[in-house]
Amino acid sequence: xxxxxxxxxxxxxxxxxxxKLSQSPEVxxxxxxxxxxxxxxxxxxxxxxPRDIDGLVQAAADxxxxxYLATMDDPQPLGLVDxxxxxxxxxxxxxxxxxxxxxxxxxxxxxxVDHGITTASHRTFTDHxxxxxxxxxxxxxxxxxxxxxxxxxxxxxxxxxxxxxxxALDLIMVxxxxxxxxxxxxVEECLQGWETSAHAICDGETAVMTPSSTDYKRALTxxxxxxxxxxxxxxxxxxxxxxxxxxxDRDVVQPTIAGMAALGRPFNGTLYPGLMVTETGNYVxxxxxxxxxxxxQILMLRLESDFFTVCxxxxxxxxxxxxxxxxxxxxxxxxxxxxxYPESYTTGHLIGGLDAIDxxxxxxxxxxxxxxxxxxxxxxxxxxxxxxxPRLAAARAKAYDNARRITFEGAYMRTDIAQVEETE
Ligand code: AMP
Ligand code: GLY
Numbered sequence: 001x002x003x004x005x006x007x008x009x010x011x012x013x014x015x016x017x018x019x020k021l022s023q024s025p026e027v028x029x030x031x032x033x034x035x036x037x038x039x040x041x042x043x044x045x046x047x048x049x050p051r052d053i054d055g056l057v058q059a060a061a062d063x064x065x066x067x068y069l070a071t072m073d074d075p076q077p078l079g080l081v082d083x084x085x086x087x088x089x090x091x092x093x094x095x096x097x098x099x100x101x102x103x104x105x106x107x108x109x110x111x112x113v114d115h116g117i118t119t120a121s122h123r124t125f126t127d128h129x130x131x132x133x134x135x136x137x138x139x140x141x142x143x144x145x146x147x148x149x150x151x152x153x154x155x156x157x158x159x160x161x162x163x164x165x166x167x168a169l170d171l172i173m174v175x176x177x178x179x180x181x182x183x184x185x186x187v188e189e190c191l192q193g194w195e196t197s198a199h200a201i202c203d204g205e206t207a208v209m210t211p212s213s214t215d216y217k218r219a220l221t222x223x224x225x226x227x228x229x230x231x232x233x234x235x236x237x238x239x240x241x242x243x244x245x246x247x248x249d250r251d252v253v254q255p256t257i258a259g260m261a262a263l264g265r266p267f268n269g270t271l272y273p274g275l276m277v278t279e280t281g282n283y284v285x286x287x288x289x290x291x292x293x294x295x296x297q298i299l300m301l302r303l304e305s306d307f308f309t310v311c312x313x314x315x316x317x318x319x320x321x322x323x324x325x326x327x328x329x330x331x332x333x334x335x336x337x338x339x340x341y342p343e344s345y346t347t348g349h350l351i352g353g354l355d356a357i358d359x360x361x362x363x364x365x366x367x368x369x370x371x372x373x374x375x376x377x378x379x380x381x382x383x384x385x386x387x388x389x390p391r392l393a394a395a396r397a398k399a400y401d402n403a404r405r406i407t408f409e410g411a412y413m414r415t416d417i418a419q420v421e422e423t424e
Contacts, residue, residue, distance in 0.1 A: 001028060002025065002026050002028035002029075003026055003027050003028060003066050003067050003308065003312075003316065004028055004029040004031070004063065004065050004066050004067070005021055005027055005029070005030050005031070005065070005067045005068075005069055005308065006031050006032075006033065006046075006056070006059070006063070006065040006067070006068045006069070006096065007031070007032045007033070007035075007039075007043070007069055007071055008033050008050040008056060008068075008070070008071070008072060008080070009032070009033075009050055009072035009074075010032075010035055010039075010050075010366070011033050011036075011070050011071075011072065011229075011293045011366045011381075012038075012294055012296075012297050012335075012364040012365060012366040012381065012383065012384040013071050013292075013296035013297065013364075014032055014039055014071050014072070015038040015039050015042070015297075015364040015365050015366070016301075016364045016384075016386075017071050017291070017296060017298050017300060017307065018030050018032055018035075018039050018042045019042050019067070019300065019307050019362065019364065020300040020303065020307045021043075021069075021307060021308055022042040022043065022307070023306075024306045024307065024308040025142070025306075026306065026308050026312075027308050028421050029043075029044065029063075030042065030044070030383060031041035031043060031044050031045075031046050031059070031063055031363070032044070032045055032046065033045075033046040033047075033048040033049070033050065033055075033059060034046065034047050034048060034049060034050075034055060036171055036365050036366060036367070036368050036378070037365050037370045037378070038124070038363070038364060038365025038366075038383075039352050039365070039368045039374045040370060046059055050071075050074040050075050050409050051074050051075065051078060053078045053079060053083060056075065057080070057083050057084065060084060060087075060089060061087070065089065066089065066090070066314060067088075067089070067090055067091070067092075067311075068080070068081065068084050068089060068091040068092070068093065069091075069092045069093065069311050070091065070092060070093025070094070070290065071270075071290060071296065072271050072272070072291075073095075073099075073103075073150065073241055073288065073289060074150075076093055076094050076095070076098075076099035076103075076269070076289060076290075076418075077096055077099040077100070077102070077150070078096065079095075079096040079169040080093075080325050081093045081094060081095050081096070081268075081269075082095050082096055084089065084132075086105050090312065090315040091268070091315055092268065092269055092311035092312070092314050092315065093268060093289075094267055094269045094289050095265070095268070096374045097264075098260060098265045098266065098267045098268065098269075098289070099289050100265070101256075101260065101267065101287045101289055102150075102286075102287050102288050102289040102290070102315075103149065103150055104149065104184070105146050105147075105148045105149075105155075105184075105186050105286065106124040106148040106184040106186055107148075108286065108295075109122050109124065109186055109188075110124070110285050111259060111260075111263075112284055114259070115255050115256070115258075115259035117251070117252060117255055117256060117259075117284055118189075118251065118281055118282065118283050118284065118340055119283055119284045119285075120144070120188040120189040120191050120276075120283055121188065121189045122183055122186050122187060122188035122189065123186070123187050123188075123353075124148070124185070124186050124187075125173075125184070125185050125186075125187065126134045126183060126185075128169060128170075128173040128174060131169050131173065131185055131187060132169060133390070134187060135162055135165045135166060135169065135187060135396065136162065137372065138162075140161055140162045141157060141162075141190075142158065142160050142161065142190035143159050143164075143165040143187060143188070143189070143190055143201065144158050144187070144188045144189070144190050145159060145165050145168035145169060145185060145186075146185065146186040146187075146188070147172045147181045147182040147184075147185060147189055148181065148182070148183070148184035148185060148186055149180060149181025149182070149183070149238045150181055150388075151181045151182075151183070153227070153229070154178075155172075155178050155182075155186070156286075157171070157172075158190060159190075159294075160331065164173040165187065168186075169185065172185055173185055183231045191278055191283055191285075191415070193276045193277045193278035193279070193283075194239070194276070194277050195274065195275065195276055195277070195285070196212075196214070196237065196239060196240055196244075196275050197213070197215070197272060197273065197274045197275060197292065197295075198210075198212065198225065198240075198245070198248045198249075198272070198273055198275070199213070199270060199271070199272050199291065199292065199295065199299065200249075200253045200257075200270070200271045200272075201310060201311075201314055201319065202257055202267050202268060202270070202271050202314065202319070203268055203313070203314040203315070203316075203317045203319035203320075204257075204260075204261060204267060204268045204317055205257065205261055205266065205317060205319075206257070206320045207249075207254060207256075207257040207271065207301060207319075208324055209245060209248070209253060209317060210299050210324075210326070211235050211236045211299070211302060211326050211422070212236045212237040212240035212245055213233050213234065213235035213236070213237055213292070213295045213298060213299065214233060214235075214238070214240075214418075215232070215233040215246065215292060215295055216230065216231045216232045216233065216414060216416075216417055217229075217230060217231070218231070219231060219337075219341065219342060219414075221414045221415045221416050222416060225272075226274050226342050226343070228337075228342045228380070228381070229293060229340070229380075229381060229413065230292065230293060230294045230295070230335065230381075230412075231335045231381075231413070231414045231417070232294060232332070232333055232335050232384075232413075232414055232417030232418070233292075233294045233295050233297070233298050233332075233333050233336045233395070233417070234298060234330060234331065234332040234333070234392065234417065234418035235295070235298045235299060235302055235330065236330060238392075238420040238421070239292065243310065244277075244282075247282065247284060248333030251282065252273055252275070252282065252284055253271065253273070256271060256273070262390075268314060268315065268317075269289060269290070269314075270287075270290055270291045271289065272287070272288040272289070272290060272291065273285075273286070273287050273288070274286045274287075293366075294335055294364075294421070295363045297333045297362075297384045297386050298331040299331075300332045301327075301331040301333075301362060301386050301387075301388055302326050302330075302388065303324075303325075303326060304325040304326060304327050305322070305323065305324050305325045307324060310322055310324055318379075327388065329388040329389060329390060329395065330388065330389065330391065330392040330395045331386060331387065331395055332387055332389075332392070332395040332396045332398075332399040332417060332418040333364075333384045333385065333386040333417070334384065334385050334399045334400060334403045334413050334414070334417050335366075335382075335383070335384050335388075335414075336376075336382050336384075336385060336406050336411055336412070336413050337380055337381050337382060337402055337411045337412050338367070338377055338380050338382055338410055338411075338412070339410030339411065340410065341380030341381065341412070345380055345410065346375070346409075346410065347367070347377045347378050347379065348376050348377065348378070349376060349377045349408040349409040349410065350373060351368065351374070351375045351376060351377060351382070351383075351406065351408045352406070352407040352408065353405040353406045356405045357385075357402050357405060358387075358401075358402055360387070361386065361387045361398060361399070361402045362385075362386045362387075363383050363384070363385050363386070363402075363406070364383065364384045364386060365382075365383055366379060366381045366382060366383060366384065367379015367380055367381055367382045368382060368383065382411070383406060385402050385403035385406065386399060386403065387399040392420070395418070396417070396418040399418075400415075400417075
């Protein structure tokens with residue numbers, strides 16, 4: 001009999017992983033808590049939130065789950081993997097101790113310093129007056145002020161000068177904009193360069209990088225507008241050469257995995273460092289301990305191997321024994337969002353065109369909901385339309401051609417995802 005797998009989350013990432021798992025002969029049933037209008041097409045939705053650890057542990061028992069696969073960040077620092085492993089359930093994902101690498105920037109900065117992983121120089125504070133005195137002791141200039149805890153990606157404030165840094169300290173430490181996530185604050189050097197990221201599948205000892213990818217964080221075409229969770233992605237990245245990937249593996253991924261193991265916090269799950277590439281080298285800005293969204297959507301499209309086989313080998317500490325194969329074909333994912341996202345937008349609009357999508361194109365749902373009238377919008381990022389092609393331009397044309405068939409009131413997409421010059 002095949003496995004019964006539990007996922008937690010409700011994004012396009014969870015739909016993509018559930019879709020990939022649904023093709024595995026080793027998987028019988030997939031449950032997604034809470035899931036969305038797309039996950040219900042390939043899995044069973046369970047109405048439990050990703051921060052309800054007691055609820056998830058109970059559901060795992062009630063549903064006879066025999067594997068948990070971590071995709072989103074919330075449950076792991078709260079100890080879901082620890083609780084499930086105590087009950088003998090294999091998990092692909094970090095324990096609460098290992099998830100500190102994402103959940104506490106103060107901890108992860110110290111970790112990087114201790115293990116020779118290049119990162120912006122920094123100081124950590126719990127006292128507002130001491131933080132202010134530190135900022136005032138530096139020559140005036142740009143600084144980055146970060147709430148140490150999880151802050152839904154909004155806790156890093158890039159400040160042009162000391163006035164801005166002092167205002168950021170006031171916001172985080174006095175006004176407590178991010179609540180307890182701001183109990184500790186990191187003040188760091190502001191780096192100049194361009195950003196990229198990497199993903200690695202890890203079993204606590206062995207880490208294997210996935211192909212490179214580029215995501216698009218700004219809301220509007222041309223890189224304008226506010227930061228979002230991600231408006232599209234493609235893989236392999238045109239910016240990341242094979243040589244740079246190897247450097248990131250050697251200087252960031254491998255020392256991170258070795259360092260975590262040496263601390264007795266072996267890192268199991270997906271490690272996703274964010275990096276700044278500067279004239280003096282690659283700096284780690286932060287670690288995420290999960291798959292990126294929408295990067296997961298295009299990586300699942302390129303993955304040729306059985307993802308369940310890979311994750312169960314990783315859960316057992318046997319990643320070195322499996323080959324992970326990726327398609328040579330590039331993949332492109334275009335997010336169709338609700339107009340106004342990431343600020344205010346309306347939901348509940350009927351989504352048209354889902355039945356007009358090409359058979360070899362995958363539409364992964366994020367903010368959607370099934371209703372008796374049909375599938376309606378239920379969030380900011382509504383869907384990711386993903387396609388592969390023999391070349392990036394072909395994958396891009398196919399993704400856009402299909403994304404344009406999706407209709408709902410206020411639908412918006414960037415028009416420049418994967419618009420890069422191909423070198424070959
Ligand atoms: P983080 O949550 O630490 O990844 O920071 C969020 C964003 O803030 C990053 O994606 C960068 O755009 C920016 N950022 C963070 N740290 C720095 C830094 N030291 N120098 C310049 N920009 C930064
Ligand atoms: N694509 C950005 C993220 O997952 O954080």
